[in-house]
Amino acid sequence: MVVKSRTGTFALVAALLVACAGPSGVDELKVSNVWARPTPAQSDVAAVYMSIVSPVADELVEVSTDRAESTSLHVTSGAKVDDGAGHENHGAAGTESTMEAVDLVLEPNSRVDLVPGGRHLMLEGLVEPLVEGDTFELILTFLEAGEVRLVVEVATNDPNG
Amino acid sequence: MRVEEIETIERQQAEASKRWRNLWRVHFYSGIIVAPFLVMFAITGLVILYTQPIQDGLQSDLRRVEAGSEMVSFDVQAETVESDIGDDMIVSLTPPRDAGSSTVFGLDSGRSAYVNPYTGEFLGADESQTTLVRWANTFHGHLNNDSLTVSLPAVSALWDGDKVMRDYVVGDLILELAGTWLVILALTGLYLFWPRTSREAKSEVNGKRMWSFRLGKKGRARWRDLHALPGAVLFIMLLFVAASGLPWSTYWGPNFTALANEISPNTWTDAPASAVGVKGDLDRLGNQINWNTGDVPIPASYRPESGAETPTPLSLDSVVQIASEEGMKPNYTIHFPSNGVDDAGNPLYGSFTVSNSWPRKTGEAKDVFIDQFSGATLGQQDVYGYGSVSQAVDTTVSIHMGTQWGIVSRILMTLTCVLTLWSVISAVVMYSKRRRRGTLGLPRRPAEVHLGRGLVVIAVVVGVVYPQWGASALLILAFDKFVIQRNRRLKVAFGQRS
Incomplete structure (x- = not known):
């Protein structure tokens, strides 16, 4: 890459140095794109989605947030009805969907994407409904990586496309 | 932010x-x-x-007996044991802790002998544990x-x-x-x-x-x-x-x-000037005596006034009587006195040590020292004499x-x-x-x-x-x-x- 000015070079070098400072990005678990859909007023459950990259074998030990009483990792299998508003109907008449709680286990050098239609973190017993534009804190604790504090964005669709 | x-x-x-x-x-x-x-x-x-x-x-054949109505004298029971143990010697007596228990005599070798307290029958001798x-x-x-x-x-x-x-x-x-x-x-x-x-x-x-x-x-x-x-x-x-x-x-x-x-x-009991041995000497099986009382001296018995050549110690039945009068909880053990000689060559007489050792509540811990001739209580050591740290430890151990x-x-x-x-x-x-x-x-x-x-x-x-x-x-x-x-x-x- 050709940098045309001295300022540009300086900026590039500075950016690289900053990127290398502190805990090395390559060596650490990274969670990104953490988001959840708004919930209807009568519902007290919500699904949270994210992407996780881990250089080493790891597993999710605990999920905590002060917005919900309990959390779990769920997998939906079987038919699911998407009512177009981004809500999955669990157990509504005419649908076959089973939810199974599984561990979130990471293989070395792996990437896990939690997206609508697939695995997601389930929040149950919401203290108050999620509203578009809201943000709240979520703490993930991984066995090897330790605590990761995240900010969840509430949006109707994936904010990062 | x-x-x-x-x-x-x-x-x-x-x-x-x-x-x-x-x-x-x-x-x-x-x-x-x-x-x-x-x-x-x-x-x-x-x-x-x-x-x-x-x-x-x-x-069970040694430790358990059918409850009877009257107990045979402990001295008679002791004699029965002595005739069956050969060169060994009795050093302690644990009266039956309940109606179905036998009497346990601790022996010098570390073994125990068992007697039916109602019939006086010698049941056998075996390792203490x-x-x-x-x-x-x-x-x-x-x-x-x-x-x-x-x-x-x-x-x-x-x-x-x-x-x-x-x-x-x-x-x-x-x-x-x-x-x-x-x-x-x-x-x-x-x-x-x-x-x-x-x-x-x-x-x-x-x-x-x-x-x-x-x-x-x-x-x-x-x-x-x-x-x-x-x-x-x-x-x-x-x-x-x-x-x-x-x-x-x-x-x-x-x-x-x-x-x-x-x-x-701890506040020690007032003992006569000469003491024969310390409580730790009684701890044959290790860690069986109350915590932090190993150094308690066993007071000596007063020499009898009668001047007889061979003074006779108290009968076991009397000691048991005194022990229950003193409020010892059943399953206490009477350790027999050990006699020695002081620096001047005069005989030194030990005392009966009656103690509630494990297992027991902290409040029940008690040692009573009984003059072997007169039956007088020479001293007493119970939990209230322990220093506060010792008392706390004793409670945690219990x-x-x-x-x-x-x-x-x-x-x-x-x-x-x-x-x-x-x-x-x-x-x-x-x-x-x-x-x-x-x-x-x-x-x-x-x-x-x-x-x-x-x-x-x-x-x-x-x-x-x-x-x-x-x-x-x-x-x-x-x-x-x-x-x-x-x-x-x-x-x-x-x-x-x-």
Whole structure:
């Protein structure tokens, strides 16, 4: 890459140095794109989605947030009805969907994407409904990586496309 | 948020992650160190808790009799025993503790002889403890080999003025080491189990989460809860069990005893000028006498006024009578006096020592010294004479031995043993579920291992107070720095990425 000015070079070098400072990005678990859909007023459950990259074998030990009483990792299998508003109907008449709680286990050098239609973190017993534009804190604790504090964005669709 | 606030939060976050990783690794490895001991302590503990039922079952022909209406005189019972034991000698008498028990005579050889108190029939003589119970006690308290000792400097030399280098039984040192690692295992486990809280924590939410048993979960989440919840519930008991064992331990025990006596000395009974022996001499099976009373001198009996050549000591029946008048709880033991000679060559007469030793509540601990000729009570030592530290320790030991609160204690301690075993089993299950084939499944070692300052301070303090632990911790650090870090294959095996 050709940098045309001295300022540009300086900026590039500075950016690289900053990127290398502190805990090395390559060596650490990274969670990104953490988001959840708004919930209807009568519902007290919500699904949270994210992407996780881990250089080493790891597993999710605990999920905590002060917005919900309990959390779990769920997998939906079987038919699911998407009512177009981004809500999955669990157990509504005419649908076959089973939810199974599984561990979130990471293989070395792996990437896990939690997206609508697939695995997601389930929040149950919401203290108050999620509203578009809201943000709240979520703490993930991984066995090897330790605590990761995240900010969840509430949006109707994936904010990062 | 301002940039500084973000940076602070990020730094705190990095610290929290580092703390988690360090404590997870400490928990894992201290678990490996402690697991064999936990299994051994729990199983032997169960045997000891149920010593009386076990021995009554295994030695029922010696220990159990049909209740009768009248008891034969103890002196007659003693004579029956003497005619059957050859060269051996009776040194103590334990009157029957309930209607169905036999009389137990302790012998000089360490064995016991049993007599039916209603018929006077000699039932037999055997080792004082059945083999199972003896082995359980040996492993639970002494790790077997009393004769293997090592000479080490004593910390209490700093204040008790005794010599610095003393002999310690190696097995006991190892047990003490395991005890300290157990405390660390429990504390790190508690840290891992404690729910993470948001900055704007709502405590009701967190509280509910901590105690809910997530049975709906499958797989590892359930096993984590199965491992952690019983452990958390028993956290108090486990710390307590370790703490109550340590004042008895070989290295720290005497140091602690000396310290307790410095802080809150026991008030000794007023004894006559000459004393024959100390209470510790009566402790034939080891650790059977009340804590911190080994040095209590046994007062001498007054020489009888009659001037007879061979004074006759009191009859056993009289001693038993006096003992119950003094309010001794059943299952007390009467230790026979041992007579000696003083510097001038005059005979010195010992006294009967009547004592309630284990198992018993703290409030029931009592020693009474009875003049062997007159029956007068020469002195008395009960729990109210203990210094406050000794009294506290005695109470913790009674709770540890499952006697302080009767049947409730025993159930509680049985539960402690069983759930301790379960902690080990569930930990092994979790490890095997997590371990990926072809690896050792050890926690990942970060490139940089630095404990936070608070943890280092704690570690140093513990290392000074429990020097064996300190030595073992230094050894592990040295092994990590000079062996593991220098060998690529070891580094990978221990979970460090190149």
